[in-house]
Amino acid sequence: MDFPLGDLLDEQVCYDWLVGRLYPRGLACPQCGRKRGLGVHRRHRAPVLDYQCPRCGAVFNAFTGTALAGTHRRPSELVLILRGIARGEPTARLARELGCSRRHLLDLRHRLHHLAERFLPARPLADGAAEADEMYQNAGEKRPTAQRPR
Numbered sequence: 001m002d003f004p005l006g007d008l009l010d011e012q013v014c015y016d017w018l019v020g021r022l023y024p025r026g027l028a029c030p031q032c033g034r035k036r037g038l039g040v041h042r043r044h045r046a047p048v049l050d051y052q053c054p055r056c057g058a059v060f061n062a063f064t065g066t067a068l069a070g071t072h073r074r075p076s077e078l079v080l081i082l083r084g085i086a087r088g089e090p091t092a093r094l095a096r097e098l099g100c101s102r103r104h105l106l107d108l109r110h111r112l113h114h115l116a117e118r119f120l121p122a123r124p125l126a127d128g129a130a131e132a133d134e135m136y137q138n139a140g141e142k143r144p145t146a147q148r149p150r
Helices: 011-022 077-085 091-098 104-120
Strands: 040-046 048-052
Touching: 011 077, 077 091, 077 104, 091 104
Parallel strands: none
Antiparallel strands: 040 048
């Protein structure tokens, strides 16, 4: 069963959450790095604002220069897409829930995966062995025998 959760989420809260994850040190101009005095250039997609840098004149938004650039999706949809990808949801189901093209969603998924692979550690783990089944750590243990009623 598919649920249209996108209609239930607050756009401003989702936008603030995305900006906080994309720019943990604060939103800055992608060209010169200036953080102060950024003026609002356009508000046509509120809460996603277009800013203009007073130093270099660049016009940008919070998604410029990221894997989310050019998606033209509402912040609530982007949060649901990221949540679905992180949970391993099939692209077809996400596309049905969001009412969008599976192909475009798959392209976005591939961009995000490619970006995530770039940030994986290059060196192997320090441990000589790693547990693959931590979730089932007690699976082989037997419980004590149940006591018989008298």
